[in-house]
Amino acid sequence: MSRQAIQRLGFAVLTIVAVLVVAPIFLVVAVVVFRGLQGISWEFLTAMPRDGMKAGGIFPAIVGTLLLTSGTALVAVPMGLGGAIYLSEYAHDNWLTRAVRLALVNLAGIPSIVYGLFGLGLFVLFLRLGTSVVAGSLTLAMMTIPVIISTAEEALRAVPTEFRTVNLSLGGSRWQGIRRIVLPQALPGITTGIILGLLRAAGETAPILFTVAAFYMPQLPRSPLDQTMALPYHLYVISTQVPNMPGTIQYGTALVLLALVLSMNILASVIRTYFRRRRQW
Amino acid sequence: MCAGARLGFLLLAVTLLGGCEVRPDRTPEPTSSSAAQVIENKGSDTMVNLALAWAEAFMQIYPDVRISVTGGGSGTGIAAMINGTVDVANASREMKPEEIASARANGIEPLEHQVARDAIAIVVNPANPISQLTLQQVSDIFVGKITRWSQVGGEDRPIVLLSRESNSGTHVYFLEEVIRLGDTKSHLLFSPETLLLPSSEGIVAEVRSNPNAIGYDGLGYVTADQKVVAVAREPSGPFILPSVTTVHDATYPIARPLYMYTCGRPEGALDLYLRWIASEGQALVRELGFVPLK
Numbered sequence: 001m002s003r004q005a006i007q008r009l010g011f012a013v014l015t016i017v018a019v020l021v022v023a024p025i026f027l028v029v030a031v032v033v034f035r036g037l038q039g040i041s042w043e044f045l046t047a048m049p050r051d052g053m054k055a056g057g058i059f060p061a062i063v064g065t066l067l068l069t070s071g072t073a074l075v076a077v078p079m080g081l082g083g084a085i086y087l088s089e090y091a092h093d094n095w096l097t098r099a100v101r102l103a104l105v106n107l108a109g110i111p112s113i114v115y116g117l118f119g120l121g122l123f124v125l126f127l128r129l130g131t132s133v134v135a136g137s138l139t140l141a142m143m144t145i146p147v148i149i150s151t152a153e154e155a156l157r158a159v160p161t162e163f164r165t166v167n168l169s170l171g172g173s174r175w176q177g178i179r180r181i182v183l184p185q186a187l188p189g190i191t192t193g194i195i196l197g198l199l200r201a202a203g204e205t206a207p208i209l210f211t212v213a214a215f216y217m218p219q220l221p222r223s224p225l226d227q228t229m230a231l232p233y234h235l236y237v238i239s240t241q242v243p244n245m246p247g248t249i250q251y252g253t254a255l256v257l258l259a260l261v262l263s264m265n266i267l268a269s270v271i272r273t274y275f276r277r278r279r280q281w
Numbered sequence: 282m283c284a285g286a287r288l289g290f291l292l293l294a295v296t297l298l299g300g301c302e303v304r305p306d307r308t309p310e311p312t313s314s315s316a317a318q319v320i321e322n323k324g325s326d327t328m329v330n331l332a333l334a335w336a337e338a339f340m341q342i343y344p345d346v347r348i349s350v351t352g353g354g355s356g357t358g359i360a361a362m363i364n365g366t367v368d369v370a371n372a373s374r375e376m377k378p379e380e381i382a383s384a385r386a387n388g389i390e391p392l393e394h395q396v397a398r399d400a401i402a403i404v405v406n407p408a409n410p411i412s413q414l415t416l417q418q419v420s421d422i423f424v425g426k427i428t429r430w431s432q433v434g435g436e437d438r439p440i441v442l443l444s445r446e447s448n449s450g451t452h453v454y455f456l457e458e459v460i461r462l463g464d465t466k467s468h469l470l471f472s473p474e475t476l477l478l479p480s481s482e483g484i485v486a487e488v489r490s491n492p493n494a495i496g497y498d499g500l501g502y503v504t505a506d507q508k509v510v511a512v513a514r515e516p517s518g519p520f521i522l523p524s525v526t527t528v529h530d531a532t533y534p535i536a537r538p539l540y541m542y543t544c545g546r547p548e549g550a551l552d553l554y555l556r557w558i559a560s561e562g563q564a565l566v567r568e569l570g571f572v573p574l575k
Contacts, residue, residue, distance in 0.1 A: 052334050130366050131321070131351075216333040217349035218340065227321065227349045240480045241352055242330060243502055 032254045039252025048218040053242055058253055063220050064133075064228035065260070068212065069202045071137025071224075072144055076201075077194055079141070080148030084190075087149065088156035089178055107146040113206040115143045120210040134224040136212025140201040147200065151193025155186040188275030195268040203261050205232040215241070231257045318550040323351040324358020324371030325450050326480055327399060327499040328539055332371055334565045335558055342557075346550045355450030362542055365389055368551060370542040373399065373450030373499075391542045396558050398572040400500040400523035400536040401455060403510040404484075406492045411435045413511040413520040416534055420460050422495060425472030430493070442475040443484050443496035451481075454537050455497055497535075500524075501570035528572040536572070 001009075047057030091097040119139025129135040159182050167177035183190075205213075213233035221228040235253045238245050322332055329352035336348035358370035363384045376384075376391055384391050403419060405411060414422075414433060421427045422440055431437040445452040461467035478484050484496040488507050500523050503509055511520035514534050527533035547555055563573040 050337070052330055052337070124366060125364050131323075131361075213351070214349040215329055215351040216336060217347075218337065219347055222347075226319065226347075227351070237352065240482050241326060243482055243485065243504065 029258070032251060032258055035247065035251035036253075036255025036258075039246075039248030039250075040255060044249075044252055045256070049216070050218075053216060053238060054245060054249070058229075058231070058234060058249075058256065060217060060220055061229040061231045061234040061253070062256060062260075064213075064230040065202055065232070065257075067133055067221065067228060068136050068140060068208065068230055069198055071133060072140040072201045073194070073198055075138060075141035076144040076148055076197065080145045080194070080197070081152055081190065083145070083149040084152035084156060085178060085183075088153045089174070089182070104146045104149055108150065110143075111206075112143060112204050113209075115139055116207040116210050118142070119207060124211055130225060131210070131212055131214075131227050132225045133212055133221050133228055136208045136228075136230075137224075139207045139211045140204065143204070143207055144197040144201045147197035148194055151196065152186070152190045155189025155193065156182060158189060159185045185279075188272050192268045192272050195264055195271075199261055199264050199268075202264070203232055203257065205236055208233055231260070318346055320346065320348045320369060320551055320554060321351075321367045322348060322369040322371065322541075323353060323361050323367045324369075325355040325373040325539070326352045326445075327355075327373045327449075327451050327501070328371040328397075331397065331501065331539075331566065331569050331571060334569055335554075335562050338562070338565060339554055339557055343550070343553070346554065348554070354446075354448035355453070356448035359542070362389065362391055362544065363387060365544070368543065372540045372542060373537065374453050375540065376542060389544045392545055392547070394541045394543065394555055394559075395538045395574065396541050396555075397539045397563070397566045397574060398528055398536060399539050400528045400533055400572060401451065401459075401497050402500050402503050402523045403495065403497050403512060403535075404488050404503060404507040405495050405510055406488055406490075407506060407508045408492045409435060409508060411510060412508070413513065415513045415516050416459060416462060417516070419512065420462055420469070423455075423460050423471055423475070424469050425474060438493050440495055441491055441493045442472055443487055443494055444471055444475045444477055445481070445484065446477040446479060451497070451499060455535075458537070459497075459535060499570075500528075500572070503570065525567065525572050529575075539571070 044057045045062065046059050048059060050056035087097065087100065091100075116139065119135060119142070123129045123135035123138050124131055127135075129138075163181050163185065164174075164177050167181055168174070172180075201207075208230055212227055213230050214227040215229075215237050217227055217229050231253065235250070235257060238253065239250055322336065329350060332350045336350050340346060340348060355370075355372040355374055358367065358372055359376055359380055361367040362370035363380060365387060370391075375393070381391055403414065409430070411430065411433060418427065418433050422433070423442055423444070425442075427433060428440055429437060430440055444455070447453070456471065457463065457465075460471065461469050476487070478487065478496075481498050481502040484498050485502055485504060485507065488494045488496050509522055511522045512534055513520040519532070521527050521533045523533045523536070528536040541555065541558070543551060543555070546552075559574065566573045
């Protein structure tokens with residue numbers, strides 16, 4: 001075989017591999033969209049479930065997921081951002097910083113069910129928050145903070161050192177430099193990181209399993225100490241626990257969850273490209 | 282509500298966590314008054330759809346009461362009761378003495394309410410010619426002593442065993458009353474070959490598609506595309522199919538009560554709810570394929 005033939009063969013194999021990787025994603029999206037659209041209606045999005053959840057809508061699950069994601073953001077964004085600024089701008093390279101970094105890397109790798117159990121032990125039982133929106137949000141926040149810290153730190157470090165030194169040479173304080181120069185420049189990267197972190201939180205089942213999710217609760221939570229339904233867990237129970245569940249409801253729920261997550265993902269890419277174009281360095 | 286001092290602890294938690302922003306915007310009513318009362322209900326997966334139907338129907342009559350239902354298994358519900366995080370634990374088995382002891386250690390006195398009865402049906406694929414088994418045969422099959430259908434008069438095929446996992450009340454009941462035949466000294470266990478499935482729906486789906494499978498499920502989960510096996514206590518018979526009648530006259534051998542546990546004597550809306558379940562709620566029990574109390 002000539003060298004060209006071998007090269008063509010090699011490229012062909014690589015193309016097939018690339019297609020094989022992407023194909024399942026398109027297949028999943030196509031199946032969910034195709035089968036899910038039949039289940040989507042105004043009632044499905046805005047009504048309470050009825051008839052043993054085999055009819056009606058998934059409104060409380062949608063609201064529950066939005067609430068949990070907001071609760072997570074409320075806790076995780078300030079803490080994550082603060083941690084990232086400290087690590088990137090203030091921290092000295094000593095054993096403490098190294099330990100914090102090591103912990104972050106490891107926290108990001110912990111399976112979500114472990115966070116769920118930890119949340120059950122700490123928030124639900126020890127702090128007596130009960131299975132509640134607060135307990136669920138805090139558990140999801142713990143899972144999200146490492147993601148936000150590492151992406152935000154990355155974005156802060158990408159801002160050239162010159163920006164900081166010029167600020168100091170002009171008599172600006174370190175904090176002024178961070179507040180007025182470094183942070184605005186790093187903002188697109190930070191925003192992307194935050195959205196990606198929250199996205200993961202919105203789609204997780206394991207951490208909310210023990211800490212907040214209700215199988216059935218046809219009302220919206222009235223206080224942060226109430227339980228709530230949530231989309232990922234709802235999808236799990238209607239697929240495994242309820243006999244004779246109509247497929248349209250299962251796929252409809254999957255489609256709503258997918259749309260929620262994908263739209264946040266697209267928002268993240270839009271923000272990233274928009275700011276990157278405006279960047280002058 | 283079982284978890285009495287929840288609100289105080291919440292404030293403590295908020296301070297501990299450095300004043301993170303999640304705060305109760307509205308203080309929940311601590312006791313049952315005219316305001317909406319929340320009933321948190323958790324436990325048995327066998328009962329979860331029944332509990333859901335009860336909650337749905339009850340809230341239509343009493344819109345002021347808010348009921349949330351969660352599954353997870355009888356063990357999950359009982360653990361939550363011991364920890365004081367639920368108002369009602371659903372259980373398809375009785376609480377064990379050690380569980381009651383740990384609840385008491387936490388200052389909780391669990392009170393048992395029988396709310397319905399359930400027969401456990403032995404199910405096989407409709408293509409399987411087997412239509413009756415004795416309890417002893419079912420036990421031998423599930424411990425792995427009998428491994429081929431031909432040994433109980435069927436075709437020469439391997440037997441695939443399906444069971445719920447061990448936090449299921451149905452699993453525990455089946456182990457104690459069928460596999461060990463009610464003998465408390467027996468140490469027989471499920472065969473290690475047994476496939477443990479996380480839900481009753483999982484067993485239904487597998488039995489539907491696998492001609493070699495045998496499984497067990499609450500009567501409420503039996504659908505037309507599974508074959509229910511008639512069961513006899515003695516080899517001489519009679520072989521009885523599970524139904525409301527055969528559970529009531531105690532001729533069907535594998536039937537059990539379903540329970541709800543409350544912390545102490547129920548009050549207010551919870552008391553109303555449990556009374557409603559024992560009376561009007563029993564109509565739904567039959568509708569969902571379980572057996573009403575009387």
